Every structure is written in C-alpha cells, then in structure tokens.
Amino acid sequence: MMLTSNPFAELSASIAPAVIQTYVVIMIVLVAAGTLFDIVHKGSARYFLDNWRKSKSKGAKEIGGGELVSVAIKTGLVDVLASGEFCNARRRVAHLLTMYGFVIYVITTAIMVFAYPTPATPTPAILPQLWWLGGLMVCLGGYWFWFFIRVDVAAEGNSPLRLMRADLFILSLLASVTLGLIWAFLQSRGGSGASVVFGLYIIATTVLFGSVPWSKFAHMFFKPAAAFEKRISYSNGSRSNLPGPADKPEVFGSARGQPRHY
Amino acid sequence: MPTFVYMTRCDGCGHCVDICPSDIMHIDKTYRRAYNIEPNMCWECYSCVKACPQNAIDARGYADFAPLGHSVRVLREEKKGMISWKIKFRNGHEKNFVSPIRTTPWGSIKGPAEYDAPRPEDFAKQELAHEPEALKIKGGLPALRRDQLKQGVV
Numbered sequence: 241m242m243l244t245s246n247p248f249a250e251l252s253a254s255i256a257p258a259v260i261q262t263y264v265v266i267m268i269v270l271v272a273a274g275t276l277f278d279i280v281h282k283g284s285a286r287y288f289l290d291n292w293r294k295s296k297s298k299g300a301k302e303i304g305g306g307e308l309v310s311v312a313i314k315t316g317l318v319d320v321l322a323s324g325e326f327c328n329a330r331r332r333v334a335h336l337l338t339m340y341g342f343v344i345y346v347i348t349t350a351i352m353v354f355a356y357p358t359p360a361t362p363t364p365a366i367l368p369q370l371w372w373l374g375g376l377m378v379c380l381g382g383y384w385f386w387f388f389i390r391v392d393v394a395a396e397g398n399s400p401l402r403l404m405r406a407d408l409f410i411l412s413l414l415a416s417v418t419l420g421l422i423w424a425f426l427q428s429r430g431g432s433g434a435s436v437v438f439g440l441y442i443i444a445t446t447v448l449f450g451s452v453p454w455s456k457f458a459h460m461f462f463k464p465a466a467a468f469e470k471r472i473s474y475s476n477g478s479r480s481n482l483p484g485p486a487d488k489p490e491v492f493g494s495a496r497g498q499p500r501h502y
Numbered sequence: 503m504p505t506f507v508y509m510t511r512c513d514g515c516g517h518c519v520d521i522c523p524s525d526i527m528h529i530d531k532t533y534r535r536a537y538n539i540e541p542n543m544c545w546e547c548y549s550c551v552k553a554c555p556q557n558a559i560d561a562r563g564y565a566d567f568a569p570l571g572h573s574v575r576v577l578r579e580e581k582k583g584m585i586s587w588k589i590k591f592r593n594g595h596e597k598n599f600v601s602p603i604r605t606t607p608w609g610s611i612k613g614p615a616e617y618d619a620p621r622p623e624d625f626a627k628q629e630l631a632h633e634p635e636a637l638k639i640k641g642g643l644p645a646l647r648r649d650q651l652k653q654g655v656v
Contacts, residue, residue: 287510327555328515391516391529406534456533466510480511482557483577486584486600 243372246363247424248352254435257357263442264353267449274452275461281453288465295469298478311471319467334385338413341377344370345417372424378417386410408447409455415444503561503574504541505551511558512536518550518559551576552585552603563589580608 248260279285318324323339326332348371356363387400403411419441426434452458473480512535518527519536526540527550538544551559561574571592578585587599620631634642
C-alpha cells in the first residue's frame, strides 16, 4: 500500500495541489537561475570556449562535422550516461546509483505532482514504486559515498562527521530524499509527525535547489562540457598538450644533439 | 619544480593524497578536488604526477629551467611500463623524454602485508623479514665465518 500510493495525492487533503505545484515550479526556476548565475560568476562558459579555441588552434588536424557528432555521442554515452570519468570503480557505482536514483526520483515527483495531484485522478502504481526505488538508490549511493568513499577523511585523521562546503550538495540531497521517504512512510501509516517531517523535507529540498551557486549542483552541466572538450582534444591531436604514447614519441634518442660547449 | 592540479581534470579520487610523501596534496573544501596546499614544501618527487589517473597534475618549472609560459606534461603508461615527459618552452621549443618506470611489470611487487608474518625466531636474526628471498640469494646473506676473521679480535 505504502509503495503504491502517491504521497502527493494524499497530501492534497491538507495542502492545495496548486501550492505544491507552484513550489516545484519555483525550485525549477531556482536551479535554472542558479546555474546561469554560476556560469556568469565563475566564467566557466568563457573558460571552456577559450580552451576550445586554444585546442583548435593547437590541434594537428581539423575535426569534421561527422566526427564532432560522433565525439558528442561518445561523450553522452560513456562520460554522461555511464559516468566514464571515474577511475575508481566504487566511486563510479556510487555515482551511477545516486545519479539515476535522483533522475528517477525527480521525474516521478514532477509527474505525480502535476498529472495526479489528488486522489480524484488515480495514480498508476508504477509511479510511486519508481519514486521509492529512485529515492532508495540515492540513499544507497549517497550514504555509501559520504561515509565510506569520500577522500581526505580517514587518511587525514578527520572526523567522518566533519562538514565543509563541498558537502552542501550531497548532504542536502541526502536530507531531502531521506526526509521525503520518511514523510511518505509516516503519512501512509497515518502516524503522527508526518507534517513535521514534511516541513523538514521542504526545507532540505529548498536548500538543495536554492544553493546551486554555492554547491556542487552545477557539476551536472559543466562536467559533460569538460568531458567533451577532453575528447575533442584527443581526436584533433592536441591531446591536452600531453606527450604522445611511449611507442611513438615525437623526439626520441636519435634527435639528441652533441653538447655545444668547448 | 613543485606540482599543481588542473581542477577541471581532477575527479577527486585521492590517489595523490595517498601517495604524497610530504602530505601536501589535499582535497579542496569547496569543490572536493585535489590541490597542492604548500608548493614550498614539495619534495618534487613527482609521485602525484605519476600516480594521477586523469593526467590532472603538472609540474611548474623553475624560472632558470623553463621561464614563464612553459608547460611540463607527463603521461604514465602502466601497461608499457613507460613514462613520457613533454616540456614546452615559451619560445615554442619542445623536448620529449621517454623513460622506463621500472624493470618489473606493473603490480608485480608484493606489498608488505602480502608476506607471511615473521616467526618469533626471525626477530633474533640479522636479516630483515623476507630479505634473503627478496635479494634472491640462495642460503641467506653472505657473511664472514669465525675462522675468516682476524685472529684475536673475537
């Protein structure tokens, strides 16, 4: 029952669906505005365009339109959809869990809030099930990352509970999702405290989506750009200025000149 | 030449933090990327440069060796056991160096924890634990016998 009922439809008994819908729209606007502010403030778009131009001028060969599309598709499939950038398998699995969990969770939340806002429009059971699945995936990947995978904690003798700005994104995400799941659970049981947890859930969600300019949230936009730029630099031969593979160095041994002193 | 990190390339995996003998590679508190907290204290061992799987760490050349506007890039290829350095001077001059990292295959050296714990009687011996094995000397380390020593000393 808990896994198949739409928590937002049950909520419509106490809060008008229009209020929740307005809240979701505000969150979307906050993310868009926060990301734009972040790009302008940090100059990240300009940085990537400059790098792109530099790499183009240094590149050994021109990249055609077809190759550009293939590089873009590769970036999308390997670096974005499969988190190909991570060299550590545990971090990659944790990231995939959190990323797909979050995507499923956010999309199902939006569908449930806008398409099935009240019990009058019965929600298909699959939506709340996916919402729960997504939320649990975020919790699994996120808590695993925060407690066990994070660097600079055990090795530096720091407390695992030490907080810093880099934790703002992951912790507000975990708080938002965890509190959301607890609220849905309490509400379906008809238990007391559901409204208190709902209040905390809204606060955590507002922090998550409102803190974009200060948190790591914007990485979902600039990381694919960085991965694309890196792939382009390999296909145009500039290789991010790295030396060539060791089997065919550009200058090796024979090019050594005699010392020119007396 | 102290090292520095390209924050856009770093993915915060922490290999450099683990390997740095000077403990100056740290994780940035805002973006969770690595950075060299104190270039003055860098031993210039380049362990982090070689260890970085993302090629995100470079060395900053000294002015007498490579004045401003230079770049020193490193590519490590574990499978080939080779390391390549590309040094670009500001006048466009470029130098490439390739050298073997080591003579044995990557990953073939056993870590201390992979050996058996030394037996109690091993503590009384002169050799370190597993030392004769590692040196590949049959019958232990060569040592002078009593009758080879100068008479009257022992």
